[in-house]
Amino acid sequence: MLLHIVARGKIGRSAEAELVERYLKRIQWDTKVTELPDEGGTIPDPKMTPARTVVLDEGGKVMSSVKFANTLGRWRDDGVRETQFLIGAADGHSDEIKRNADLLFSFGPATWPHMMCRAMLAEQLFRATAILSGHPYHREGARS
Known part of the structure; x- marks a missing residue:
């Protein structure tokens, strides 16, 4: 399954971009990132393939x-061939989306910068695929 992050805004060269790249490289599944402008642009149509859409939203x-x-x-x-993860700009997503x-x-009730959400999502995608493959990265309940 393709894990496709569709994000508003350009991440450029930044600490967040390095984190995203680091985690996406570790994922054994296919991954893709599509950047859209803060407004406009076309979100890839999930109806073109058997796909699911996950919208990151504080609610x-x-x-x-x-x-x-x-x-x-x-x-x-x-x-399912593809799961799209939509990260909005500062004002979030439309009601239709x-x-x-x-x-x-949601990553919880706090408001997160959308560039940080991209890094957090990449980490959670790596963690999820690690859990599914039995990789020891995720240590639920482990205490130091």
């Missing part, structure tokens, strides 16, 4: 890493 569902991984694994096992999402996903 979305908060999920544990394991539950998030299990959701992605279920979609993969159901034959949120209505059409398969999942509204």
Whole structure:
């Protein structure tokens, strides 16, 4: 399954860009990043392939890493070819985009800069694929 991050704004060369690249390189699944301008541009149509759309939104569902991984694994096992993860600009997403999402996903009630969300999402995608493959990266419940 292709994990496709569709993000508003240009990340450029930054610490966040380095984190995104670091985590995406570690993912064994296919990955892709599409950058759109803050306004306008065309979001790739998920109807062109069997796809799911995850919209990052502060009002979305908060999920544990394991539950998030299990959701992605279920979609993969159901034959989904692509999952798009939409990251909005400063003003978020339109009501239409949120209505059409398969999942509204949140990193919690705090407001996060959208460039940081991109890095956090890349890490969670790596963590989810690591969980699904049995890789020891995720140590739920481990204490130091």
